[in-house]
Amino acid sequence: MPDARPPTSRDVAERAGVSQATVSLVLRDRWRGRVSPARVDAVRAAVRELGYRPNQAARSLRLGGTRTALLVVPALANDFFGRVHAGAAAVAAENGLHLVLYPSPEGVGPAPDPFASASATLDGVLASSMAAEALSALSGAGLPLVMLDSEPGRAPAAATVNPDIAAGTRLVVDHLREWGHRRIAHLAADVESWTFAVRAATLAERLDLDGLPAPRTERAELSVVGGLRAAERALAAAPRPTALFCDDDLLAAGACKAARRMGLRVPEDVSVTGFDDLALATTVEPELTTVSLPAEELGAAGLRALLAVLDGRAQPDTVLPVRLAVRGTTGPAPG
Amino acid sequence: MPDARPPTSRDVAERAGVSQATVSLVLRDRWRGRVSPARVDAVRAAVRELGYRPNQAARSLRLGGTRTALLVVPALANDFFGRVHAGAAAVAAENGLHLVLYPSPEGVGPAPDPFASASATLDGVLASSMAAEALSALSGAGLPLVMLDSEPGRAPAAATVNPDIAAGTRLVVDHLREWGHRRIAHLAADVESWTFAVRAATLAERLDLDGLPAPRTERAELSVVGGLRAAERALAAAPRPTALFCDDDLLAAGACKAARRMGLRVPEDVSVTGFDDLALATTVEPELTTVSLPAEELGAAGLRALLAVLDGRAQPDTVLPVRLAVRGTTGPAPG
DNA sequence: CTTCGTCAGTGTTACGTATAACGCCGGTCC
DNA sequence: GGACCGGCGTTATACGTAACACTGACGAAG
Structure with a gap:
């Protein structure tokens, strides 16, 4: 044979x-x-x-392109980017595009080596967060790039797709105000990132608009224990805040844990809000009131934008609507 | 220009x-x-x-191989496979191999279309779980395959790498026995899979060895709410079990939630054990006593095995040691 | 003075595919 | 009756790289 x-x-x-x-x-x-x-x-x-x-290699050589795009996500530790991937993968499949996943080691880690050699194998990149060096390497290679969760107009991206973070932040503030909260602390992610900056800016602006003092801010490592530690600091302040605005569900979960450890009940003694609506949000007790982001749609819209760019069509920046999932960690302000 | x-x-x-x-x-x-x-x-x-x-395409054409392997994981919904990937990616990078991630839509979903065309672009596959059709497509294409979490000797895999599930199960049973538990119920994942079969078989065997009755088994969808529902059924039995052996941390988290809803304290009224040691395990209150699997090492060993196969070296099946992480959800049997 | 070996390179070819450019043949139209 | 044309297929070539087989030239050895 x-x-x-x-x-x-x-x-x-x-x-x-x-x-x-x-x-x-x-x-x-x-x-x-x-x-x-x-x-x-x-x-x-x-x-x-x-x-x-x-033979794909021969095809690519002849045609001068692989029908392959790369999706760069910061981590696989939570389900959010799994859902982003699912949305993007569905659109990719519909359009005969291969989608390859690259989990960037550190949220905003060192230049991913894979790019160096992979860039020649890719037609485009859909990235959620990326080190500046990697970004410039990409644009240097002339690869079409669509960014998720990134400031429109910055970076050498052909387009951006974002959930409406500012609107989500306002929804949270309005919700807390309806419950009568006036002393709101901010558990801020310890990450230099546009999405988190928007939360902070919108929060401050909205509180100011309502005639409330600027929120006390505690920086927290972006994890459950990070949230726990920051919440312990925030709740030790006098007068104690009646609500904690957390940049992320991980922080919110940690905050709930901290409150319980300090003998405080959630939401009777302190309200807690999250962001993202991870699976975690409905796992913890009580379930988190949080801003629900359209993860699948984010991935899908991102990939559609990339397809448009690949086809040479200009693509406007996109903003996707969000909604507030009111659950068990918010209630009337005490006292 | x-x-x-x-x-x-x-x-x-x-x-x-x-x-x-x-x-x-x-x-x-x-x-x-x-x-x-x-x-x-x-x-x-x-x-x-x-x-x-x-130009990678030209290189591949000339050399008859891309230095690229595919890692197939069932889902990105939890951090376990993120860690597996991290371990595999590190070894891949050391050896100049590209590692591409493919999250199979459904734990054991339909034949992934990507394979059809991607198989020509790959040198090997490291798979954690896979539909039978996809498996045969792969072996049909003659791709070297290493399986994780899969029964040695079955399937057309060149090698398997597994954590020592049986040992982990025994550790749990021994731990519960030391606390005096005799009525142990089993929250079993509603998935046809070797790893879960091993848990069930080892559990039954070990209890029998200790002269205890076979565990009452409740099947549960592999999620937090699945665990919640199954635990409600298990805890409604009379006499009530004093401990719940859960196939997975998700189920265990759900079980804790169910217990609290039924007015039972964990671990005072009922002990709960998990499996896998997901991030979730230390997020919930109290933290889960669970079997800690070496996820990174699993990915690393798997990729090393794949490299060996690619080099034409035969590769024995590997079993990795596990340990029991004793935390807050187990305690002395009540009564 | 030939012969040989080594260094420093170059010409050429093959990998497998997609497609532009061409050829053939039977039927139509003037 | 010859020019033309449309349906069918084929030949030839290019994509970019890796590596084999070769060529001179220059010392050294015989």
Whole structure:
């Protein structure tokens, strides 16, 4: 059996009694009016019998492009980016694009080495957060880039897609105000990132608009324990805040834990709000009141934007609506 | 500016005043004793100046292989597979292999379409769980395959790498026995999978060995709410079990929630154990006593096995040790 | 003075595919 | 009856890289 190596289109041609060019025409579905139906069937039969699969490398070389895009996400530690990926993957599949996932080691980590060699293998990049060096490497390679969760107009991105963080922040503030909260502390993610900056700015602005004092801010490492520690500091202040605005559900979960450890009840003694609506939000007790971001839609819209860019169509920046999921961690202000 | 398309090695050659072959020698680091240092420098300078990057497609075509492996994971919803990926990615990077991630839509979902065309682009696959059809498609394409969390000797895998599930199960049972538990219920994942079968078999065997009755088993969808519902059923039985052995941390988290809703304290009234040691385990209150699996090491060992297979070296099946993380959800049996 | 070996390179080819450019043949139209 | 044309197919070539087989030239060895 000299079946050592996979069959080529030439093998198929020989078996079907046609030329290699004809095989290609049939496989690329460009044979209408050029190849007789009988031969088309013959080629298809030969393909099946030999178990032929086109060599992607050769295709890419010829065509000057792989139908492959890269999705860069900061981490796989929570389900948010899993949902982003699902949304993007669905759109990619519909459009015959391969989507490859690259979890950037550190939210905003060092230049991912994969890019160096992968850039030649990719047609475009959809990135959620990325080190500046990696960004410039990408734009240097001239790769089309669409950014998620990133400030419009900055960075060499062809387009951006964002959930409406500012609106989400306002929804939270309004909700807390309806419950009568006036002393609101801010558990801020200890990350230099546009999304978090928007939360802080909008929060301050909205409170000011309502004639309330600027929120006391506690910086927190972006994790449950980070939230726990920051909340312990925030709740130790006098007078104690009646509500904690957390940049993220992880922080909010940590904050709830901290409150309980300090003998405080949630939401009777202190209200807590999150952001993102992770799976975690409905896992903890009580379930988190949080801003629900359209993760799937974010991925889908991002990939659609990338497709548009690949097709040479200009793509406007997109903002997606968010909603407030009111659950069990918010209630009337005490006292 | 005729800089329309990326520079090729021939462009580099022209600029450096050498032949294309020489460029290739320099870039592949095969020039020792073949190219004079002066020209090597000239080539390197030209590469820098033009921003030349080798065309991967052409390389793959020539070499008959991409240095790329695929990691198939069931979902991105929890952090376990994020850690598996991290471990595998580290080893891959050390060995100049690209690692691409494919989250299979459904734990054991439909044949992933990506394989159809991607198989030609891959050198090997490291899979955690996979639909039977996808498996056969893979072996049909003759792709080297290493399986994680899969029964050794089954499936057309060149090797398997597993955490020692049986040992973990025994650790849990022994721990519960030391606390005096005798009525243990089993919250079993509603998934046909070898790992879960091992848990059930080992649990039954160990209890039998200790002269205890077979555990009452409640099937649960593999999620927090699934665990919640199953635990409600299990805890409604009379006499009530004093401990719940959960196949997974998600189920355990749900079980704790159910217990609290039924007015039971954990661990005073009922002990709960998990499996996997997800981030979730230390997030919930109280923190879960659970079997800690070496996720990073699992990914790393899996990728090492794949590398061995790619090198044509036979690779034995591997079993990795586990440990019991004793935390807050287990205590003395009541009564 | 020939012969040989080594260094320093270059010419050429092959990888597998997609497609532009061309050829053939039977039927139509003037 | 010859020019033309449309349906069918084929030949030839290019994509960018890696590496084999070769060529001179220059010392050294015989």
